[in-house]
């Protein structure tokens with residue numbers, strides 16, 4: 434491409450030449466009577482020729498020219514003259530108030546001429562810089578809130594997910610701290626197979642600690658969770674960064690809670706970007722996996738910032754490693770549970786029911802709930818299994834008129850914790866209370882009465898939709 438920039442303003446000339454790419458040629462045409470030297474002074478030496486308008490007559494067009502016109506008087510006439518010599522060149526005209534109505538109409542009629550606002554040249558880049566400046570101020574404040582010489586414990590929610598783990602790694606990097614001096618801690622360890630495989634593949638240590646030990650920690654930072662979650666004193670909290678809705682006010686020196694974000698990791702990506710910190714493959718992989726899983730692959734609660742984080746991380750992440758995390762190996766004990774699910778499932782009125790009996794790991798229940806959706810043509814699936822003294826239920830709904838969260842709440846809410854999203858939900862109840870409420874005469878009887886109540890709840894929801 435060869436750019437021909439017609440301008441009468443030497444102050445803007447250098448900016449206009451930035452419109453050309455590094456490999457493009459360019460010529461600056463001085464419009465009006467200003468000395469050429471005024472322009473030569475501000476333009477990159479050797480990079481572009483500066484001429485008077487008359488020079489256009491001697492040019493030999495190659496057909497790859499692009500015109501940029503930034504002048505205050507006679508825009509349409511000048512453009513017309515230039516295009517007489519360069520008939521194939523499309524043109525951008527920089528907006529100004531001196532362009533008359535008639536000129537504007539003449540320009541609008543030309544299909545290969547576009548008008549661009551002066552601010553458009555800078556605006557998006559400027560907005561980005563303003564945001565960076567704001568974030569850098571916040572980062573400086575954040576860094577002042579922790580003692581660099583004391584260990585900082587990064588606390589996550591129970592059974593931390595990829596978003597919590599990715600955010601913790603990012604915070605360590607942002608604060609410029611060593612891993613040794615900045616342990617990632619939780620009160621209840623990682624149990625989901627995918628998350629176990631994430632931390633082992635990326636070589637991340639997540640330490641399970643007691644509440645008493647936590648209270649003795651010199652300083653604590655919370656990521657992807659807030660103090661209210663713990664319902665108890667959790668020591669010297671200095672930083673809270675989260676994307677869940679804020680339920681309480683915290684007396685913590687640095688708090689950044691942004692419920693608009695689909696993942697805390699996306700907040701961290703903005704910080705790292707503003708700080709100008711390099712993100713290595715390990716960190717990029719963790720953060721990418723975090724954004725991907727927390728937004729259910731951009732399907733839930735996403736903001737433009739999540740898309741930007743996703744796009745920025747994509748080329749940096751190790752995608753082979755991620756597909757390994759997503760398909761954790763099955764141990765033979767786990768294979769047995771899958772076989773049980775295939776053998777004992779029951780389909781009734783478009784709903785699939787799978788009693789797993791005893792399971793040795795609680796996370797097998799939601800994993801099986803995802804798996805069994807592949808069986809038959811169903812719109813709802815419920816999987817349950819008992820672990821210790823509790824029974825866990827995991828529900829999935831494919832029909833938009835079925836709200837799995839509400840069904841869990843309606844059927845099991847009076848016995849324990851129950852709820853979730855419309856598409857996926859869970860309930861955890863004491864097995865004794867379940868049997869007392871649903872039928873004491875053995876597992877088969879229990880399964881029948883669970884099915885009956887769940888089908889009743891689904892039918893009630895569908896009737897409510899029909900009424901609307």
Ligand SMILES: [Mn+2]
Nearest residue numbers: 596657697727
């Ligand atoms: Mn999260």
